[in-house]
Amino acid sequence: MGSPVTGPCRDRATAADLARRSDGTRWTNEQLLFHMVFGYMIVLRLLVLVRLIDRLPMPVGRALALTPDQVESPLAAPPYDLRHAGVSLWLNAGVHAPEVAERAGHGVDVMLRVYAKCIDGQRDVANQRIAEALAS
Template sequence: MELEELPANPVHKVKWKPPKTTETVDPRVVVNPRQAEALLTAVAPVGGRGRGPRLQAMFACMYYAALRPGETVALRKQDCHLPATGWGRILVDVSRPEVNVQWTDTGDAHEERGLKHRGHDDVRPVPIPPKLVKILRQHIEEFGVAPDDRLFHSERGKVVASTAYTEVWQDARALALTPAQVASPLARRPYDLRHATVSLWLNAGVPAPDVAERAGHGVDVLLRVYAKCLDGQQEIANRRIEDALAA
């Protein structure tokens, strides 16, 4: 059409509309802190030393720092400030999401990419609580880092495949949750740990711009996506409406 080689745009004749997609997070997937702790603890005994223990700190990053899986597998030691006491900091500047090799330029399923919703050279600083600092320090001491300085790697130093950590996660769910919870959407995917943390931050009263900065979202997207996960907000709104009606 741009070269004017067609007499008319044939796409206009297509009578199809893309199906509507759900943009908000399902609140049923969100775990509370006690459930998250139980899940992280349950990861350790899964699959022996070569699997569960290596992935425990990786899942902890998804929960305590709200990192996306692709950001977590790309995390390097040099990106982490891990003091002996107090809060630390992670600098997130690259992501390695797993995709079909046919859609990458290098043929690598974990091709390095810039951060989601950000410019290619942007860096996102994420403060991390002392508990995660301790977990990462112990992980580095026990398992070291890959040749390219990545924290999370297989026994051969390779990038952890999504099939590997998803399988461990499902086994951990079976250990940490009740049968009814296992059958439910609760924390069905490792990504749901990130949803739980962002929801926790918002419910704790952390200002939305700060939560958006930590999570790598725009404020408008953040509030739209997590609108249904703000526990107690409906009761607050109802109370305010009643007060207004009584005035």
């Protein structure tokens, strides 16, 4: 299999094939092939830059990769912040701690130690459930 420029398709193409316009475009097949190869070469070089930025500390990489408005957006928060928000939401919604721990991928003891402050303020609900259980 040859390179994209001299591969089997290019080698078999006649001058008429290359000069013919591609369906749905204004470009000839040769121009289209040139742009595909040129685009491929650009992407290869950009991948090096992307991998370099990916190795930088998160705040530096985000500052280089995002606009200032995007950096300030809550959606640009690190993924673990979003995970923390999800676990907090589940706990405050009344999902049982063992179920939340299993879904979050850590033990109940760790989850309760880390997220204990999220469960705060549910004393009235807990007291009502205890009273209902004792009454039945």
